[in-house]
Amino acid sequence: MFIEGFSAVFGNPMTVVLIFFGVAVGIVFGAIPGLTATMAVVMFLPLTYTMSPIMGIALLIALYIGGTSGGLISAILLNIPGTPSSVATCFDGRPLALKGEAPKALGIGIFYSFIGTIFGVIVMMLLAPIVANIAIMFGPFEYCALAIFSLSLVIMLTGKDMIRGLMAALIGMMLATAGLAPIDSARRFTFGNAQMNSGFQLLAVLIGLYAISEILGAAEDVGKPQAQIYKGKVKIKGLGFSMNEFRSQISNFLYSAAIGTGIGILPGIGGGTAGMLSYTFVKNKSKYPEKFGTGVIDGVVASETSNNACIGGALIPLLTLGIPGDGTTAVLLGALMVHNVAAGPLIFQKNGAVVYAIYAAMIIGSIAMLVIEYAGIRGFIKVLAIPKQFLLPVVMVLCFVGAFGNSNRLFDIYCTVGFGILAFLMRKGGLPFPPVILGFILGPLFESNFRRASQFIAIDPMAWTAHPIAIAFIVITVVLLALNIRKIIKNSKKEEKAV
Amino acid sequence: MRKVFVFTLAIAIALSGVWAGGASEAAPVDPSAWPSKPVNIVVTSSAGGDGDYFMRTLSVPLEEELGVPVVITNLAGGNGTIGMDELMNKEPDGYTFYVNNTCALAANQLTGLADYDWSVSDPVAVFAKHSGEMLWVRSDSPYNTVEELIEASKADPGKFTIGVSLGGSVYVASLMLQNAGAELSIVDANDGAERIIALLGGQVDCCIAGYGIGKEYIESGALRPLCTLMANRSAALPDVPTADESGAPGLIINNLFVILAPKGTNPEIIEKFNAAICKVVNENESYRESVYQYSGQEAYALSVDDTIAALEETKNQFMAYSDLV
Numbered sequence: 059m060f061i062e063g064f065s066a067v068f069g070n071p072m073t074v075v076l077i078f079f080g081v082a083v084g085i086v087f088g089a090i091p092g093l094t095a096t097m098a099v100v101m102f103l104p105l106t107y108t109m110s111p112i113m114g115i116a117l118l119i120a121l122y123i124g125g126t127s128g129g130l131i132s133a134i135l136l137n138i139p140g141t142p143s144s145v146a147t148c149f150d151g152r153p154l155a156l157k158g159e160a161p162k163a164l165g166i167g168i169f170y171s172f173i174g175t176i177f178g179v180i181v182m183m184l185l186a187p188i189v190a191n192i193a194i195m196f197g198p199f200e201y202c203a204l205a206i207f208s209l210s211l212v213i214m215l216t217g218k219d220m221i222r223g224l225m226a227a228l229i230g231m232m233l234a235t236a237g238l239a240p241i242d243s244a245r246r247f248t249f250g251n252a253q254m255n256s257g258f259q260l261l262a263v264l265i266g267l268y269a270i271s272e273i274l275g276a277a278e279d280v281g282k283p284q285a286q287i288y289k290g291k292v293k294i295k296g297l298g299f300s301m302n303e304f305r306s307q308i309s310n311f312l313y314s315a316a317i318g319t320g321i322g323i324l325p326g327i328g329g330g331t332a333g334m335l336s337y338t339f340v341k342n343k344s345k346y347p348e349k350f351g352t353g354v355i356d357g358v359v360a361s362e363t364s365n366n367a368c369i370g371g372a373l374i375p376l377l378t379l380g381i382p383g384d385g386t387t388a389v390l391l392g393a394l395m396v397h398n399v400a401a402g403p404l405i406f407q408k409n410g411a412v413v414y415a416i417y418a419a420m421i422i423g424s425i426a427m428l429v430i431e432y433a434g435i436r437g438f439i440k441v442l443a444i445p446k447q448f449l450l451p452v453v454m455v456l457c458f459v460g461a462f463g464n465s466n467r468l469f470d471i472y473c474t475v476g477f478g479i480l481a482f483l484m485r486k487g488g489l490p491f492p493p494v495i496l497g498f499i500l501g502p503l504f505e506s507n508f509r510r511a512s513q514f515i516a517i518d519p520m521a522w523t524a525h526p527i528a529i530a531f532i533v534i535t536v537v538l539l540a541l542n543i544r545k546i547i548k549n550s551k552k553e554e555k556a557v
Numbered sequence: 558m559r560k561v562f563v564f565t566l567a568i569a570i571a572l573s574g575v576w577a578g579g580a581s582e583a584a585p586v587d588p589s590a591w592p593s594k595p596v597n598i599v600v601t602s603s604a605g606g607d608g609d610y611f612m613r614t615l616s617v618p619l620e621e622e623l624g625v626p627v628v629i630t631n632l633a634g635g636n637g638t639i640g641m642d643e644l645m646n647k648e649p650d651g652y653t654f655y656v657n658n659t660c661a662l663a664a665n666q667l668t669g670l671a672d673y674d675w676s677v678s679d680p681v682a683v684f685a686k687h688s689g690e691m692l693w694v695r696s697d698s699p700y701n702t703v704e705e706l707i708e709a710s711k712a713d714p715g716k717f718t719i720g721v722s723l724g725g726s727v728y729v730a731s732l733m734l735q736n737a738g739a740e741l742s743i744v745d746a747n748d749g750a751e752r753i754i755a756l757l758g759g760q761v762d763c764c765i766a767g768y769g770i771g772k773e774y775i776e777s778g779a780l781r782p783l784c785t786l787m788a789n790r791s792a793a794l795p796d797v798p799t800a801d802e803s804g805a806p807g808l809i810i811n812n813l814f815v816i817l818a819p820k821g822t823n824p825e826i827i828e829k830f831n832a833a834i835c836k837v838v839n840e841n842e843s844y845r846e847s848v849y850q851y852s853g854q855e856a857y858a859l860s861v862d863d864t865i866a867a868l869e870e871t872k873n874q875f876m877a878y879s880d881l882v
Contacts, residue, residue: 100631103604104604104613104629107614107617108617193754194754194757196758197755197760237635238670241745242723242724243668243723243724245670252635252638252639252641252642253639253642255634255635255638255639256633256635379750379754380750380753380770381750388603389604392609396614396851398850400769400772400773402773403773403777404773404776404777405773465631465632465633465634467632467643506747510744510745510746510747513742513745514718514744514760517744
């Protein structure tokens with residue numbers, strides 16, 4: 059079956075061509091702010107209905123891989139993450155680009171996207187059936203505790219600006235409460251408007267915060283001389299970074315890949331959170347945490363490894379349990395069903411060839427991504443040479459097209475504008491954006507699982523004692539918080555003395 | 558420099574305005590010439606779901622039958638209410654239709670998510686059956702029928718948990734089950750696939766989930782269905798009884814996928830469209846085969862009158878529980 063699956067992909071030149079095509083389209087969708095991997099997959103899904111199962115699914119997987127990786131390009135060059143997955147790539151990718159090291163930042167992002175994806179595929183190939191059991195062990199108690207743990211990372215992520223970070227996270231969580239409440243579908247903040255029933259879209263929040271506020275910020279600078287980052291020819295040696303730099307990142311890579319795959323396995327959390335978690339982790343264990351955010355390659359490595367390793371992780375519960383973790387995998391699940399490939403415990407026995415074809419498609423897809431993106435670096439960097447007055451209006455139109463295309467309604471465009479204005483004011487007040495995104499994603503995860511867990515506690519008040527994983531997460535959160543707060547107090551005392 | 562920036566911005570805004578304005582158009586309708594241009598069908602649930610699958614599969618032979626392209630788009634959200642909102646504001650031009658399902662429409666009205674019923678539209682046709690919600694237990698469960706489960710729950714009220722998704726038709730099903738005598742603790746366990754996982758992981762004692770989601774676990778031996786909640790037994794599982802006939806009278810969630818037209822659409826167009834759909838569904842063998850493979854149900858379509866009757870029946874059946882919600 060292994061050979062059958064791999065040869066079905068490798069042996070058919072048409073499939074390989076389709077994968078390269080899919081990755082290229084995915085990269086474009088990922089790189090353009092507003093267009094996402096999910097949209098690419100949704101757009102191409104109907105086309106695959108008439109293809110053979112292996113070809114169709116290979117194409118969709120290629121779009122997924124390209125779309126997840128492509129976001130790094132606009133994150134680094136424009137400070138606008140093309141997809142939610144690449145939010146953390148901005149942290150150090152953008153400062154690197156401003157220092158004139160855009161080729162290096164891109165080279166590292168691309169390379170670690172590649173090996174991150176491969177890491178995820180390997181875990182998937184070796185451990186899928188075992189790992190699926192972990193997902194079964196995660197119920198409401200576990201997810202609730204995990205959400206608390208991840209939210210507490212906001213404090214570590216923002217460090218000294220803890221108060222501002224927490225305010226931003228709260229804004230994100232508050233925005234996420236609009237729409238139908240989880241569990242009981244109570245209408246919150248809908249003001250009788252049916253459009254508000256499904257709440258705000260993550261995409262509208264993301265491009266409002268990053269793209270629109272960036273454009274408004276640039277509008278403020280109209281008339282001032284623009285800093286010219288891009289100078290003449292772009293030199294790229296090899297992969298864009300040295301062997302020593304590679305060696306220095308091996309442990310960062312392994313941690314980030316493990317975090318990414320682990321987050322991927324748990325449905326509903328996603329690459330954006332994985333990237334930020336890895337970034338925070340790598341920053342905290344680094345010997346030079348103060349340099350993070352000023353353009354160190356460690357930050358790009360952490361984010362890009364992790365969000366791509368997430369793909370392999372996310373496909374495990376999708377294939378073995380039939381649970382999609384996000385919009386993209388939900389469409390992939392539909393595609394599998396259309397081709398009569400039933401996701402579930404018997405997928406290896408009944409459709410083993412398709413599963414191995416998916417592995418093969420992922421491997422070819424990541425190679426395609428590596429080749430296409432490296433070939434494109436010179437072209438991508440030219441974006442920096444375009445004067446902002448020409449570039450940003452185009453970006454804005456694309457953002458609106460993306461906001462509309464997300465669910466075919468104008469309402470999301472209005473939301474995007476609204477969030478852009480909010481973000482502009484937040485920027486004036488010095489509030490960071492990443493905690494908003496984290497709060498927006500994790501708030502509902504916490505709320506819905508907290509309420510579900512409460513139902514069980516209502517039946518049996520001691521129900522929580524049967525969930526050691528949840529208890530462990532809470533204990534770790536408390537310990538980490540205590541350590542961090544101690545560190546923050548110590549540092550501020552030091553500063554006082556220094557003054 | 559400033560002028561250039563402002564100018565480009567203005568053009569961008571103007572362009573986006575033009576393109577946004579293009580969405581509304583009114584066309585003269587001539588029923589005898591229908592269809593003379595592409596037919597747009599908006600699925601009110603997301604791509605990859607059941608409704609989307611049935612509609613997209615049907616659209617291929619339907620294009621041949623109608624002789625014009627059939628264009629499918631998705632407008633998901635709010636359990637279909639976002640799509641219904643658009644339907645209510647749409648001109649009845651005879652070329653735009655909406656896909657929904659009978660249970661979502663009724664459940665939304667019951668739970669107050671919508672303050673309207675199916676009659677805000679002109680129904681065209683029921684064109685597919687849901688694969689069927691089923692009541693699942695783990696294989697090692699001592700209960701073999703829904704009746705045994707009800708009896709056991711009576712003996713120990715509140716001890717057994719049933720995983721549902723609060724607010725939707727599955728929740729209504731659990732209310733019907735309680736109405737049939739069961740004394741279960743109803744807990745929310747998210748959507749169908751998650752409910753199956755909650756059952757596998759031992760978080761709940763039984764759950765309601767679709768046949769398509771659970772069928773692999775029948776074969777793997779982990780789970781078994783006690784009954785189907787559809788009005789008739791599933792074609793793929795003829796030995797599994799309906800809930801109604803095996804101890805829970807009145808527990809029927811007969812979910813049907815339906816095409817709706819904006820109110821005021823020319824009745825002749827509706828009849829023509831219905832005839833085309835019924836013809837494809839009843840006669841196209843390859844379509845019938847793919848539907849059976851996908852859902853374990855026979856392909857199924859109803860005339861306009863029967864469609865309206867089915868919508869009204871489900872509505873009345875659900876609204877009988879309005880005191881309990």
